[in-house]
Amino acid sequence: MCGIIGYAGARQAAPIILEGLAALEYRGYDSAGIAVLDADGIPAVHKKSGKLVNLAAALQGSLPEGVTGVGHTRWATHGAPTDFNAHPHTDCDNQIIVVHNGIVENYVQIKEDLISQGHEFTSQTDAECIPHMIESYIEQEYSFEEAVRASAREIKGANAVVAISTRDPGKLVAFRLGNAGGLVVGYGQDELFLASDLPALLPHTQEVAYLAGGEMVTLDNHSANYFTLDGMSVTKTPMHVAYDALSAAKGEYKHFMLKEIHEQPEAIINSLRGRVSFNDLKVVLDEFQISDADIARIDRVVFLGMGTSFNAAMVARNWMESLARLPSEFDNSSEFRYRDPVIDENTLVVSLSQSGETADTLAAMEKAQENGALQLTLCNYPGTQTTRIADHTMLLRAGLEIGVASSKTFTNSLISLYLLAIDIGTRRGVLEESRRRDMFAELARLPDLLGQALADESQYEVLAQKFGRRSDFLYLGRGINFPLAMEGALKLKELSYIHAEGYPAAEMKHGPISLIDDEMPVVALMPRDDLYEKMLSNVNEVKARGGTVIAVATEGNEDIKKRVDEVIYVPEVSSLINPVLMAVPMQLLAYHIALWRGCDIDQPRNLAKSVTVE
Numbered sequence: 001m002c003g004i005i006g007y008a009g010a011r012q013a014a015p016i017i018l019e020g021l022a023a024l025e026y027r028g029y030d031s032a033g034i035a036v037l038d039a040d041g042i043p044a045v046h047k048k049s050g051k052l053v054n055l056a057a058a059l060q061g062s063l064p065e066g067v068t069g070v071g072h073t074r075w076a077t078h079g080a081p082t083d084f085n086a087h088p089h090t091d092c093d094n095q096i097i098v099v100h101n102g103i104v105e106n107y108v109q110i111k112e113d114l115i116s117q118g119h120e121f122t123s124q125t126d127a128e129c130i131p132h133m134i135e136s137y138i139e140q141e142y143s144f145e146e147a148v149r150a151s152a153r154e155i156k157g158a159n160a161v162v163a164i165s166t167r168d169p170g171k172l173v174a175f176r177l178g179n180a181g182g183l184v185v186g187y188g189q190d191e192l193f194l195a196s197d198l199p200a201l202l203p204h205t206q207e208v209a210y211l212a213g214g215e216m217v218t219l220d221n222h223s224a225n226y227f228t229l230d231g232m233s234v235t236k237t238p239m240h241v242a243y244d245a246l247s248a249a250k251g252e253y254k255h256f257m258l259k260e261i262h263e264q265p266e267a268i269i270n271s272l273r274g275r276v277s278f279n280d281l282k283v284v285l286d287e288f289q290i291s292d293a294d295i296a297r298i299d300r301v302v303f304l305g306m307g308t309s310f311n312a313a314m315v316a317r318n319w320m321e322s323l324a325r326l327p328s329e330f331d332n333s334s335e336f337r338y339r340d341p342v343i344d345e346n347t348l349v350v351s352l353s354q355s356g357e358t359a360d361t362l363a364a365m366e367k368a369q370e371n372g373a374l375q376l377t378l379c380n381y382p383g384t385q386t387t388r389i390a391d392h393t394m395l396l397r398a399g400l401e402i403g404v405a406s407s408k409t410f411t412n413s414l415i416s417l418y419l420l421a422i423d424i425g426t427r428r429g430v431l432e433e434s435r436r437r438d439m440f441a442e443l444a445r446l447p448d449l450l451g452q453a454l455a456d457e458s459q460y461e462v463l464a465q466k467f468g469r470r471s472d473f474l475y476l477g478r479g480i481n482f483p484l485a486m487e488g489a490l491k492l493k494e495l496s497y498i499h500a501e502g503y504p505a506a507e508m509k510h511g512p513i514s515l516i517d518d519e520m521p522v523v524a525l526m527p528r529d530d531l532y533e534k535m536l537s538n539v540n541e542v543k544a545r546g547g548t549v550i551a552v553a554t555e556g557n558e559d560i561k562k563r564v565d566e567v568i569y570v571p572e573v574s575s576l577i578n579p580v581l582m583a584v585p586m587q588l589l590a591y592h593i594a595l596w597r598g599c600d601i602d603q604p605r606n607l608a609k610s611v612t613v614e
């Protein structure tokens with residue numbers, strides 16, 4: 001949830017750290033801080049509540065000098081977002097400086113023990129106990145590195161920590177506990193970096209190594225040494241990541257999210273590349289190479305995810321049932337992890353997490369693992385925690401997604417899940433060649449159709465002016481488009497702070513219909529499919545009660561104009577693939593309403609891109 005960066009090298013650390021924090025701000029943005037050690041090891045620590053611009057303003061262009069340092073951007077868990085609670089945190093003598101991501105579950109006990117030993121705390125955070133623990137071990141004659149290791153062994157919970165010390169200037173010591181809260185080491189020329197996530201590293205290097213849970217690293221300007229928390233040496237070979245710094249730049253777009261929405265046609269081409277064999281009408285998933293016997297023994301599929309990934313999981317159930325004829329279900333990872341689910345070695349568990357770091361999804365995957373399930377995970381970044389638990393990983397290939405609200409990772413999740421269902425259906429012998437031929441022809445047209453859906457943005461500007469002041473929205477959909485109604489409502493809530501609900505359209509009569517009035521717009525997802533007439537009945541019910549309807553309908557449906565107040569058209573496709581196109585109006589309507597309301601689109605309040613705490 002928080003963003004961490006560390007630097008040891010020959011260049012001035014402060015500009016690199018501030019730039020890295022800007023790239024990580026999507027992870028948390030309620031306060032930010034920086035600490036740099038000068039040539040004599042004297043620390044300069046600056047921190048400020050609010051966004052990174054507040055810290056930059058407080059520094060007034062006079063950056064602390066030194067070649068070793070750490071930085072942090074925070075998403076508060078313990079203690080309000082104040083200057084005092086901002087990271088870095090220090091020990092009593094300002095000699096140990098720490099940045100932290102996660103929750104120290106046993107911090108109350110640790111803090112009480114340290115206070116009884118005479119340590120003085122200045123914040124309400126759980127993080128502040130870490131520098132004091134390290135200090136207390138150093139008082140017992142431990143080296144800096146040993147003191148960090150001993151502290152790490154005492155801490156409970158999923159945590160990532162980077163520490164520097166005035167006694168060991170030039171060195172960073174970091175550790176990671178549990179699955180959540182990533183830490184990546186970046187290898188440069190005579191310089192090394194540590195960061196929560198790739199965007200902070202990519203302007204400097206594409207050679208990286210991930211720290212696993214229970215590992216620690218010490219690094220300086222020329223090497224990184226890895227250990228377990230027992231002190232056993234661990235060998236790691238840096239891997240090359242393909243994303244470059246340019247792909248993270250906003251370019252001509254006002255916001256990263258808008259750029260990412262418009263990148264969807266290209267992202268989809270990337271997700272199809274090499275996976276769809278148009279000649280023999282087969283899907284070839286190199287990442288999911290399992291034997292025919294393994295395919296035959298799968299008797300159930302469970303899809304897991306949170307937020308937007310959960311909405312994609314809901315769509316996937318329809319595909320797996322329809323194309324592979326396999327009993328399928330979906331669940332929020334956070335609910336699944338605390339149930340007693342019926343899972344065994346014949347269950348295929350498909351988890352979705354663009355970040356690969358979502359704490360609840362990791363815990364749900366661990367539960368599935370305990371029950372012996374076969375696991376496939378869908379993730380946008382190689383080497384993340386979900387990929388370590390799963391038996392197989394399918395990368396989303398969406399490119400970097402910086403906007404906190406998911407867009408292209410959603411549509412690429414959908415495409416990946418669609419391909420998976422086709423692959424399993426084909427291998428189970430239940431998906432006839434003639435059907436596949438039509439589906440493949442449509443897949444080939446899909447990037448172009450998405451481009452068409454993206455073409456006319458002015459209609460969303462008009463809708464934003466008309467409806468931007470409203471305080472509640474209802475989104476209705478049926479069948480495979482119900483999850484898209486959920487996604488539309490989620491996008492509107494998180495971007496514009498307008499209350500919105502997604503409902504299966506028939507469910508409206510069982511309660512929400514009492515909300516209908518001329519103040520609450522109803523967004524009706526009603527492409528021309530088997531359920532169109534049913535949707536029309538629901539729309540009539542809304543109109544009969546004085547409601548306002550914005551229909552999302554199939555291009556060419558002129559009749560709908562007479563029946564509703566506003567129409568957004570999407571190109572015609574088969575009903576199964578409709579959700580991919582429906583994603584565009586859900587995203588652009590929310591984007592333009594948020595823009596009209598002056599909201600912080602790339603970094604909505606209270607949110608974070610990776611939710612690494614429960």
Ligand code: M6R
Nearest residue numbers: 307308309353354355358405406
């Ligand atoms: O990284 P994940 O896909 O596991 O993230 C899951 C959710 O936190 C995420 O989809 C969240 O709902 C986004 N804000 C949606 O735009």
